[in-house]
Amino acid sequence: MTAVKVLVVDDHPVFRSGLRTLVLESPALEFVGESADGGEAVAMCRQHTPDVVLMDIRMPGTSGVEATRRIVADQPSVGVLMLTMLEDDTSIFAALRAGARGYVLKGAAPDEIIRAIVAVAAGEALFGPVVAAKIATFLQPDPRHRSHPFPLLSSRERDILELMARGCSNAAIAEQLVLSEKTVRNNVSNIFAKLHATDRADAIVQARKAGLG
Numbered sequence: 001m002t003a004v005k006v007l008v009v010d011d012h013p014v015f016r017s018g019l020r021t022l023v024l025e026s027p028a029l030e031f032v033g034e035s036a037d038g039g040e041a042v043a044m045c046r047q048h049t050p051d052v053v054l055m056d057i058r059m060p061g062t063s064g065v066e067a068t069r070r071i072v073a074d075q076p077s078v079g080v081l082m083l084t085m086l087e088d089d090t091s092i093f094a095a096l097r098a099g100a101r102g103y104v105l106k107g108a109a110p111d112e113i114i115r116a117i118v119a120v121a122a123g124e125a126l127f128g129p130v131v132a133a134k135i136a137t138f139l140q141p142d143p144r145h146r147s148h149p150f151p152l153l154s155s156r157e158r159d160i161l162e163l164m165a166r167g168c169s170n171a172a173i174a175e176q177l178v179l180s181e182k183t184v185r186n187n188v189s190n191i192f193a194k195l196h197a198t199d200r201a202d203a204i205v206q207a208r209k210a211g212l213g
Helices: 012-027 040-048 064-074 089-098 110-121 129-139 156-166 170-177 181-195 200-209
Strands: 004-009 027-035 052-055 080-086 102-105
Touching: 004 040, 004 110, 012 027, 012 110, 027 040, 027 110, 040 052, 040 064, 052 064, 052 110, 064 080, 064 089, 080 089, 080 110, 089 102, 089 181, 102 110, 102 129, 110 129, 156 170, 156 181, 156 200, 170 181, 181 200
Parallel strands: 004 027, 004 052, 052 080, 080 102
Antiparallel strands: none
16 A cells, blocks of 8 residues: 655644654655645645645644645645644634644544544545534534524524624624623634634625524
8 A cells, every 4th residue: 555645744843753753653654744834835735745734723924724725725635634732613613614634633642643644645534532522513503593594603602693793893792792802702703614704794794694683
C-alpha cells in the first residue's frame, strides 16, 4: 500500500517536532514537509501535493481555517485534518465550513491521530470522540424546538437571532437578555457558523425569510 503523504502545519516547534516524528516512524505515512504558517502551507501544498495536511487552527499570520479554505479551493483532492486544542462550537463549525475533512484534538493518542490521517486520505470524514459528540448533539435538536426553522441553534441563540432579525444591536440584545456583550458576540459568531452565514446581514436575511423578526 502506498504511504499517505503528510504535510504538518503548526506554529509550536515542540509539537510540530512531535508530529514530524510520529509521521516519520509510521510505515503507513510519508513526511513531505512542515510549516509554522498557514500562508506558507498553501504554497507548500502546491509544491508537494500531500494527501493530508495536519493543520492547527490558531497561528500567527494566516489562520488554519483560512489556509484550509485556500487549500481546498486550490487542490480539492488534498484532505485537511484539523489537529487543535480548540473544541468550541465556533472553531469546529468554522473548520468544517472551510472544508476540513476531520477534526481531532491534540490530546488524542498517537495511534488515533494516525488512524485519522489514513481515514481522511481515503476520503472519509473523521472526528475525535469529543467533536463527534458535539456534532451529534447539533444533529439531534431538543424536541421542544423541533418546529423551529433553525433546529441546530440553542435556545439562547434562537432568542438572539430573533432580536437580530428585529434589527437590535449587540448592545441592545445584551440589555434585553441580561447578558454581557461578549457573550452576545460569541453567540452571534456561533449563529453565523451554524447558518453558514457570511455576515450579520446574511443571518438577518435568513432569519426574516424564515419568519423571524
